[in-house]
Amino acid sequence: MIDLAELKAYEYHTGVVFSAYNEDYSKALAQGGRYNGLSASFGKARAATGFSFDLKFLSQAQ
Structure with a gap:
């Protein structure tokens, strides 16, 4: 499930x-x-979307 109301x-x-x-x-x-x-601080402003996950949690969740 993806929660877009985060x-x-x-x-x-x-x-x-x-x-x-x-x-x-x-x-x-x-x-x-x-x-x-965010990318403007690296030289050129660009729109972006990103995500992250905790590998330690994912490995323990299995």
Whole structure:
């Protein structure tokens, strides 16, 4: 399940934030969001969407 109503965001998120869940676990398996201005600090502003997940949690969840 993907939750598009996620409210926990980092300050660089500028749009939708999301979390991905599996019905067998209450903790989010992945989290991410939209960030438009973050890449400007590296030279060129580009719109982007990204996500992250905790490999340690995923390996223990199996």
